[in-house]
Amino acid sequence: MRELKIFISISTLIVTALIVAFFLVVFSNASEDVQREKDNTLVQIAAHLRHAEASQQMTETLLKHYNLEDIDINGFQANSDTSTHWLISIFPRTNRKFVISENSNYVVGHLNTARILDGPISIFTSFLAVVLISWLLLILVYIRILRSTHDSLESLIQSGLVPKHPVLGNIGELLTQQQQEVKQTQQSLEEEKLNIYQNSLLHPLTRLRNKLSFNDYINERLNDGDIKNHSAVVFIRGTQLAKINETLGGEHGDRYLVDLKQIIDSSSSRVSKRLIFHFNGAEFVCFGEFKTEQQLSLFLSELCSAIQHYSSKQNYDSTAVVAATHLDNKGNYVDLMRRLYLGIASAQLTNLDGWVIQEDDQVNVDDDQQWGQILxxxxxxxxxxxxxxxxxxxxxxxxxxxxxxxxxxxxxxxxxxxxxxxxxxxxxxxxxxxxxxxxxxxxxxxxxxxxxxxxxxxxxxxxxxxxxxxxxxxxxxxxxxxxxxxxxxxxxxxxxxxxxxxxxxxxxxxxxxxxxxxxxxxxxxxxxxxxxxxxxxxxxxxxxxxxxxxxxxxxxxxxxxxxxxxxxxxxxxxxxxxxxxxxxxxxxxxxxxxxxxxxxxxxxxxxxxx
CATH class of the missing domain: 3.20.20.450 (EAL domain)
Structure with missing residues (x-):
């Protein structure tokens, strides 16, 4: 079972950490005991040789066998402080321990370090045995509990009180599944957020890009200076929407907007880099690039001809008026819209379903005078x-x-x-x-x-x-x-x-x-x-x-x-x-x-x- 494997792995790591820690503590203390034993032995040898009689031949023999693995010292006598200092100085380098024999005039044999380490090793062995036995007992108890729980669950499943497949399932699998669900949820939320943003840029009826999208597009083009020669913006304003909504109802008004959109779409199909926006209400904007002024005029004439045909078919006095203006790198959004609105006002004065190209943002005095005369x-x-x-x-x-x-x-x-x-x-x-x-x-x-x-x-x-x-x-x-x-x-x-x-x-x-x-x-x-x-x-x-x-x-x-x-x-x-x-x-x-x-x-x- 997965839970048992996890438990054994964790417990093994804990037991290993305890053993290593205990080993370091015990043998650090043992090393200190060995060093103290060395110091005591040196003191004893020095004290003995200070009063012993030793020959020069014995001293030479020790020098001769300085680097040998075993040094047998027999009959070495020290009659001066020099021999004592000599023996003390070479003792650490030989890594040996010497003891004094029963006869105090001689130094014989080796001092076995195992005698010093017998105590720590026995303590460490006892601790290790206790830890291992306890670990094994704990694993056996845990296995017993798992088996008992499993048997109880099987009996409940057989009795029908508990479903065969638990609701939560395996904990690890559940966490993995939840992580996957969270990722899928985040991904779906991001997609939904993107869809909402994209839909916010589209008019709900005509599915054309709306005023917000037009503003962003024009400002981006003006800021980047990415405007070709003869780029133009054509503004189309429907004139029948308010009357249709008031007299025939909103459904007929929606149909009127869709028809107007189709007229603009079909008339501008041959315009280079054409983009159509549903600006606001019954107002549409068409952006495109025209190679010559005559091409722009031809497009406006075809568009207004289609609008007039629709007016005649629907028995409308007027369907829409059209104004166009050129777009250049030196202009800005406010000036552009001012020219378009002035062009619309001028187009309404010329004739029904007519068009005007507004070259500048100056008010046409003749148009105002003409409107004044009409009013x-x-x-x-x-x-x-x-x-x-x-x-x-x-x-x-x-x-x-x-x-x-x-x-x-x-x-x-x-x-x-x-x-x-x-x-x-x-x-x-x-x-x-x-x-x-x-x-x-x-x-x-x-x-x-x-x-x-x-x-x-x-x-x-x-x-x-x-x-x-x-x-x-x-x-x-x-x-x-x-x-x-x-x-x-x-x-x-x-x-x-x-x-x-x-x-x-x-x-x-x-x-x-x-x-x-x-x-x-x-x-x-x-x-x-x-x-x-x-x-x-x-x-x-x-x-x-x-x-x-x-x-x-x-x-x-x-x-x-x-x-x-x-x-x-x-x-x-x-x-x-x-x-x-x-x-x-x-x-x-x-x-x-x-x-x-x-x-x-x-x-x-x-x-x-x-």
């Missing part, structure tokens, strides 16, 4: 199209509800990108006037609709909420028709409420005084969401689509949804679910006693009658 024309002419999406009510919500969306047109009756229009209006100082134009258009359109008996949700921008002059103007406009105010529901995003609670609370007080209602949209994003319900006291709360889209599969989303609905009902607030896309979500929400359902499943946005 002024939209505000003056009121080129705004209104659409409404109905919210399906349940038994707990008797009043019908529709949310209003707006779209802008230029002088040629072409649709403008809604998000870009708001951004450029804010940049050029037209935000408040554009907001007023939209509100004025809504107030004039609602009484003319076929469903004027329902409530209408109006989205308010962050700039309008924070503007005191806009609040004064809105209060004056609403006072002109207080009956219409009872049909209006002003929707404020949750993140705006969390960032500007005092300004939003003041805005809500004015609206309630006029008879309007308030709704918190995109509810459930922050940690202080429930605190807003108590402070703002809205009439409606609209659950964020991110909670709704996972409600069928995610337990946490189910609990959050039920909690929001229960808390809202306790505060007499009606709960509406945003972005409902399938029947399973609808059935779960109805089971949780939701008050209203909004999404592509129950209704698409439709034009309001002007």
């Amino acid at each position: 002024k024309q939209v505000i003056d002419a009121g080129n705004i199209t209104l659409e409404s999406q109905a919210i399906q009510t349940t038994a707990t919500m008797s009043q019908r509800y529709s949310e209003i969306y707006c779209r802008f047109k230029d002088a040629q009756d072409n649709y403008l990108p809604t998000q870009t229009t708001f951004v450029m209006a804010q940049r050029l100082g037209f935000a408040e006037n554009l907001e007023k134009t939209v509100i004025r258009k809504i107030l004039k359109t609602i009484p003319k609709t076929q469903h004027s008996d329902r409530h209408f949700g109006i989205n308010i921008s962050e700039d309008a909420l924070l503007s005191k002059s806009f609040l004064i103007w809105l209060e004056r406009e609403l006072n002109l028709d207080l009956g219409l105010c009872k049909k209006l529901v002003f929707e404020i995003p949750e993140h705006v409420l969390l960032a500007h609670q005092n300004a939003c609370l003041r805005f809500c007080i004015v609206l309630r005084r006029l008879g309007c209602r308030v709704a918190i949209s995109h509810f459930g994003e922050g940690f202080d969401s429930f605190k807003l319900l108590e402070e703002i006291k809205p009439n409606y709360v609209k659950l964020h689509r991110k909670i709704i889209e996972n409600i069928a599969t995610d337990v946490a989303s189910k609990h959050i949804c039920r909690l929001v609905i229960d808390v809202a009902h306790q505060l007499n607030v009606l709960a509406i679910a945003e972005g409902v896309e399938d029947r399973e979500q609808r059935q779960l929400l109805e089971r949780y006693h939701i008050d209203g359902i909004q999404g592509y499943l129950v209704g698409k946005p439709q034009s309001m009658i002007a």
Whole structure:
């Protein structure tokens, strides 16, 4: 057995160490006894020869036999101190011991050192015998214990009380197995860590490298100076994602992103050293090397041609805009992104699904002037199209509800990108006037609709909420028709409420005084969401689509949804679910006693009658 071998090996080492230690101690003491005996013998010989009569012939005989193995001294007599000193001086070199015979005048024979060592040897032999016998007895006892344990274990195994193969098994084998498992676990953890890091650099939907990967790649290229001539970065921004998510739902928005990725991938297949990144949201970046400026322009034309074909097929006003800029060793990441964003702004002004090559990072004054003219024309002419999406009510919500969306047109009756229009209006100082134009258009359109008996949700921008002059103007406009105010529901995003609670609370007080209602949209994003319900006291709360889209599969989303609905009902607030896309979500929400359902499943946005 392995345990017995280990025990015998360890015990043998211990016994050997004890024997060696004892041997060293005993014979070190014995050597001291021999030296003392030599000294005593020399003293005795010297004392005897000092009074003895010795001949010169005997002295010569001793000198003659100085190096012989046996020296027989007969009749040596010392009559002077010289003989004594001589004998004492040669004695250590001869390695001999002499004794005095019965006749004190002669030195005869040898002194046997064995007489001195007889005592230590006998003690060491006795100790060795005791140690060996004890060691053998200990091994026999241990073997007996092992056999007894083995027999008991066999009887337990035969009786069925103990499994035949122990859980722990052999201790050494268990330790080896555990070491192997630890190594495998460490290896799997390293692989998992690497996979997590690699996945963190990929967009979960398109599986393209994300913004973090793009930043690392560009910074590395700029720092290393490894940039060839005509290297370019092409920035593609999708223009339909927000609208698709709001009207058709997140599933259609994901499909739109995948289609856009495939368009970029197929169009750039012939680009040298091509790399495609999913930068953010509906933004993509394509890096490549182009031998000539004409090659870059040809690629951009082919890309935008494919985008326009997709827009026509899907009946979109616009799918994406494209901007490109050159990359050189003297630039940096900030300048690169500034040029790309300026190029995107310029491309949105040229034509839908167009492209621009941005050569520098200077603001194009002509573009700003053109946007200013477009915005002024939209505000003056009121080129705004209104659409409404109905919210399906349940038994707990008797009043019908529709949310209003707006779209802008230029002088040629072409649709403008809604998000870009708001951004450029804010940049050029037209935000408040554009907001007023939209509100004025809504107030004039609602009484003319076929469903004027329902409530209408109006989205308010962050700039309008924070503007005191806009609040004064809105209060004056609403006072002109207080009956219409009872049909209006002003929707404020949750993140705006969390960032500007005092300004939003003041805005809500004015609206309630006029008879309007308030709704918190995109509810459930922050940690202080429930605190807003108590402070703002809205009439409606609209659950964020991110909670709704996972409600069928995610337990946490189910609990959050039920909690929001229960808390809202306790505060007499009606709960509406945003972005409902399938029947399973609808059935779960109805089971949780939701008050209203909004999404592509129950209704698409439709034009309001002007």
